[in-house]
Amino acid sequence: MGKPTTKDLARAAGVSLATVDRVLNARAGVRQVTVDRVQKTIKEIGFVRDLAAANLARSKEYRLVFFLPDHDDEFLDLVRAAISEANMSMAYERISMSIIRVPSNDPHRIAMALDELSPKLVDGVAIMAPETPQVRDSIARLNSRGIAVVAFVSNQPTAENAYYVGINNKAAGRTVGQLMARFTGERQGAVLVLTETMQSRDSQERRLGFDYIMKKYAQRLHVRPSMESYGDPERTAKIVRTALESQPDVVGIYLMSHDIGETMQALEVQGVQQQVIIGHELTPHTRACLLDGRIDAVITQDVGHLVRSSIRVLRAKVAQLGTVASQERIRIEIILRENMPEIDG
Amino acid sequence: MGKPTTKDLARAAGVSLATVDRVLNARAGVRQVTVDRVQKTIKEIGFVRDLAAANLARSKEYRLVFFLPDHDDEFLDLVRAAISEANMSMAYERISMSIIRVPSNDPHRIAMALDELSPKLVDGVAIMAPETPQVRDSIARLNSRGIAVVAFVSNQPTAENAYYVGINNKAAGRTVGQLMARFTGERQGAVLVLTETMQSRDSQERRLGFDYIMKKYAQRLHVRPSMESYGDPERTAKIVRTALESQPDVVGIYLMSHDIGETMQALEVQGVQQQVIIGHELTPHTRACLLDGRIDAVITQDVGHLVRSSIRVLRAKVAQLGTVASQERIRIEIILRENMPEIDG
DNA sequence: ACATTTTTGAGGTACGCCCCTCATTTATTT
DNA sequence: AAATAAATGAGGGGCGTACCTCAAAAATGT
Numbered sequence: 233m234g235k236p237t238t239k240d241l242a243r244a245a246g247v248s249l250a251t252v253d254r255v256l257n258a259r260a261g262v263r264q265v266t267v268d269r270v271q272k273t274i275k276e277i278g279f280v281r282d283l284a285a286a287n288l289a290r291s292k293e294y295r296l297v298f299f300l301p302d303h304d305d306e307f308l309d310l311v312r313a314a315i316s317e318a319n320m321s322m323a324y325e326r327i328s329m330s331i332i333r334v335p336s337n338d339p340h341r342i343a344m345a346l347d348e349l350s351p352k353l354v355d356g357v358a359i360m361a362p363e364t365p366q367v368r369d370s371i372a373r374l375n376s377r378g379i380a381v382v383a384f385v386s387n388q389p390t391a392e393n394a395y396y397v398g399i400n401n402k403a404a405g406r407t408v409g410q411l412m413a414r415f416t417g418e419r420q421g422a423v424l425v426l427t428e429t430m431q432s433r434d435s436q437e438r439r440l441g442f443d444y445i446m447k448k449y450a451q452r453l454h455v456r457p458s459m460e461s462y463g464d465p466e467r468t469a470k471i472v473r474t475a476l477e478s479q480p481d482v483v484g485i486y487l488m489s490h491d492i493g494e495t496m497q498a499l500e501v502q503g504v505q506q507q508v509i510i511g512h513e514l515t516p517h518t519r520a521c522l523l524d525g526r527i528d529a530v531i532t533q534d535v536g537h538l539v540r541s542s543i544r545v546l547r548a549k550v551a552q553l554g555t556v557a558s559q560e561r562i563r564i565e566i567i568l569r570e571n572m573p574e575i576d577g
Numbered sequence: 578m579g580k581p582t583t584k585d586l587a588r589a590a591g592v593s594l595a596t597v598d599r600v601l602n603a604r605a606g607v608r609q610v611t612v613d614r615v616q617k618t619i620k621e622i623g624f625v626r627d628l629a630a631a632n633l634a635r636s637k638e639y640r641l642v643f644f645l646p647d648h649d650d651e652f653l654d655l656v657r658a659a660i661s662e663a664n665m666s667m668a669y670e671r672i673s674m675s676i677i678r679v680p681s682n683d684p685h686r687i688a689m690a691l692d693e694l695s696p697k698l699v700d701g702v703a704i705m706a707p708e709t710p711q712v713r714d715s716i717a718r719l720n721s722r723g724i725a726v727v728a729f730v731s732n733q734p735t736a737e738n739a740y741y742v743g744i745n746n747k748a749a750g751r752t753v754g755q756l757m758a759r760f761t762g763e764r765q766g767a768v769l770v771l772t773e774t775m776q777s778r779d780s781q782e783r784r785l786g787f788d789y790i791m792k793k794y795a796q797r798l799h800v801r802p803s804m805e806s807y808g809d810p811e812r813t814a815k816i817v818r819t820a821l822e823s824q825p826d827v828v829g830i831y832l833m834s835h836d837i838g839e840t841m842q843a844l845e846v847q848g849v850q851q852q853v854i855i856g857h858e859l860t861p862h863t864r865a866c867l868l869d870g871r872i873d874a875v876i877t878q879d880v881g882h883l884v885r886s887s888i889r890v891l892r893a894k895v896a897q898l899g900t901v902a903s904q905e906r907i908r909i910e911i912i913l914r915e916n917m918p919e920i921d922g
Numbered sequence: 923a924c925a926t927t928t929t930t931g932a933g934g935t936a937c938g939c940c941c942c943t944c945a946t947t948t949a950t951t952t
Numbered sequence: 953a954a955a956t957a958a959a960t961g962a963g964g965g966g967c968g969t970a971c972c973t974c975a976a977a978a979a980t981g982t
Contacts, residue, residue, distance in 0.1 A: 234636070234638065235668070237937090237938060237939085238938070238939065239938085247960075247961085248960065248961045248962070249961085249962085249963095250960070250961060250962075250963090251959085251960060251961075253939080253941080254959095254960090256940095257940075257941085259941090261958075261959060261960080262959070262960080263949095263958085263959065263960090266959080266960085280668060280669055281669075281938090281939075282633075282669060282937095282938055282939065283669045284629035284630075284632065284633060284669065284670070284671075284938085284939095285629070285633050285937075285938040285940090285967090286938080286939055286940070287629065287939090287967090288627070288629055288630050288633065288937095288938085288939075288940095288967050288969090289938075289939040289940040289941085289966075289967050290939080290940055290941085290967080291579070291940095291966090291967055291968090293579070314903075317901060317903070321899075321901045321904075323580070323625055324625055324626075324627060324628040325628075325629070326629070403915060403916060404916070406915040406916075407913060407915040407916040409915070410913050410914070410915045411913075414759060414760050415759050417762035417763055418762055418763070441915075445915065531916075534908070536901075536903045536904060537904075540904065554666075556662060556666045556881075558659075558662070558881045559666075559881060559882075559885065561918055561919070563879070563910065563918055564915075564916035565908065565910060565911075565916075566910075566911040566913070566916060568752060568755050568756075568911070569755070570748060570751040570752040570755045570786075570790065570909075571748060571749070571751075571752040571876075571908070571909035571910075571911060573906055573908055574906070582967095582968055582969085583968070583969065584968085592930075592931085593930065593931045593932070594931085594932085595930070595931060595933090596929085596930060596931075598969080598970070598971075599929095599930090601969085601970090602969095602970070602971085604971090606928070606929060606930085607929070607930080608928085608929065608930090608979090611929080611930085626968090626969075627967090627968050627969065628969095629968085629969095630937090630967075630968035630969045630970090631968080631969050631970070632937090632969090633936095633937045633938065633939090633967095633968080633969075633970090634936070634937055634968075634969040634970040634971080635937080635969080635970055635971080636936085636937055636938090637970095
């Protein structure tokens with residue numbers, strides 16, 4: 233015979249179906265003794281409630297929301313694509329998701345938008361936003377309203393109950409460091425670090441990890457202070473030009489941002505050749521760069537996995553289930569030309 | 578209102594529930610015209626059959642079997658662990674799996690064991706076995722008996738309808754090649770390739786990819802013919818000793834098998850130091866080697882992902898559903914000390 | 923136009939669970 | 953011991969689908 237059902241449970245525990253139901257759904261009106269007895273029986277006979285049937289019965293839907301920055305870059309394009317793909321493929325699991333876009337550098341508006349979410353319309357939120365006190369407080373309020381929260385790509389280490397779905401950025405920085413150390417062989421010279429802004433915790437952690445490894449394994453290289461582009465193409469072009477002109481001995485370049493398109497363009501204008509270039513995120517652009525050798529390696533996180541993992545974790549939180557830790561761990565992937573996954577349809 | 582149900586479908590198509598049911602479950606007794614009309618309506622109103630409710634109604638269970646080689650190595654340990662983990666976490670999805678172990682180098686017995694599988698007891702099989710005519714024919718018979726099949730880790734390129742869950746081994750070999758080329762810097766000398774057997778297609782493909790890249794990027798290195806250990810510790814020790822003694826200029830070693838424990842031990846006895854060593858599969862042993870620097874890089878495939886992906890593909894085949902291509906693509910992962918994922922519970 | 927076959931409709935039961943109502947039993951209080 | 957409150961049982965309807973039976977309607981052949 234198959235898995236035990238509520239009926240089996242009731243019989244085994246010597247109570248009625250109604251009582252089993254009360255216990256399973258934590259409804260009032262059951263003596264503690266009885267509750268304990270049922271719980272004990274649950275363990276004894278190995279009863280597992282059939283989530284699918286339960287969801288069907290209560291015609292439950294998991295309504296999830298992704299909070300994403302409102303600017304456009306290739307990484308966010310991938311995220312959005314992954315979300316809409318997941319939306320298709322998880323429809324039959326009664327999970328639907330929508331996207332809300334908020335200005336990434338206005339913590340106040342992010343917080344306001346989060347505060348507007350009602351538990352009547354939303355069961356869980358995945359938040360990709362810089363870590364600020366306002367956002368942290370909003371997350372606390374979401375929790376107290378009973379809305380599940382995960383931090384998406386950008387960690388919110390000070391926010392409680394916000395499970396982080398993303399890579400360990402310090403380890404990512406260390407990984408880039410190790411590759412840089414290896415790929416530059418025995419060469420000596422300078423290493424440039426370019427990023428959009430060092431304000432974000434992610435960048436700081438990547439830099440930290442990178443420096444740690446460079447100091448440990450590649451003292452022959454001089455790592456320059458991070459140069460910030462602030463997402464401004466002109467500024468990018470200028471700082472890249474200045475840096476390369478004033479330092480003829482650059483042997484490696486670390487592009488730290490999610491979107492490295494502009495910076496790569498500025499570098500190409502300057503005609504980089506020998507330098508080892510390592511960037512983040514596998515996008516159409518970095519793919520092309522890897523293929524023709526303009527970039528040597530890309531450190532990335534599987535965007536589809538990020539999205540699906542967020543969804544699974546949120547669903548588990550809402551349904552008060554457990555998750556498979558190993559499945560939810562986001563890997564720091566090293567992509568070379570040789571192990572680059574094909575594009576999918 | 579929510580998703581359309583069969584009732585909505587029936588109304589929209591102007592037929593009865595019974596007819597909708599016949600069409601949905603491909604039962605006979607419906608005119609082609611009517612079938613087409615219903616199908617068209619399905620698309621128009623975006624009807625998606627509720628898999629959970631369907632499974633509930635037919636109290637369907639997906640009984641899957643993993644066919645694994647019966648020898649013991651760390652890689653198979655991981656596979657078995659992943660299967661039992663999946664067994665726990667997918668119970669509520671009505672999926673259960675068991676393991677059948679067969680002698681890996683007896684194609685006849687493998688084929689016999691496969692032929693014994695009855696569609697009454699098994700819905701799908703994941704097969705990890707060397708590619709032989711016997712196995713290929715058995716797979717064909719499985720298909721005709723209506724049992725879904727995937728090739729697990731070892732590809733079965735000549736077997737039709739056996740979706741391959743695993744990495745592209747040629748690309749894996751190329752990746753190792755690229756890393757070997759990079760990590761050896763400008764050094765010159767020999768590169769050893771050690772494997773259990775070159776009989777298997779996987780090994781051949783890895784070697785092919787490896788050679789391709791070495792020829793292209795590292796002509797300074799001389800890649801030696803593959804040395805086969807046949808899983809024999811004594812033989813392993815002997816060939817390793819001979820190789821290292823007769824060639825003092827070895828700068829790199831590629832360990833090609835799934836389980837590299839013995840070979841590593843033999844190498845350590847010889848006291849390797851400067852060589853770049855690259856192996857396959859992230860196991861407790863290779864983890865330790867990466868950590869203390871005995872190995873420089875590991876090329877691996879996420880075992881949990883392999884197992885879950887096989888399960889999803891088999892389930893989709895059985896239920897005649899589609900899969901999300903990007904989710905099922907197994908990545909060739911490059912693991913260095915810095916991006917090594919933590920062990921999970 | 924008739925008989926025959928094929929298609930279609932109507933309706934019921936089941937799957938495992940949720941959620942509600944009402945009667946009955948058991949414990950608690952006075 | 954009686955009155956009140958709390959706990960439990962019994963039962964029904966529903967979620968969206970599968971699968972079965974039987975009757976009615978439509979298409980087919982002669």
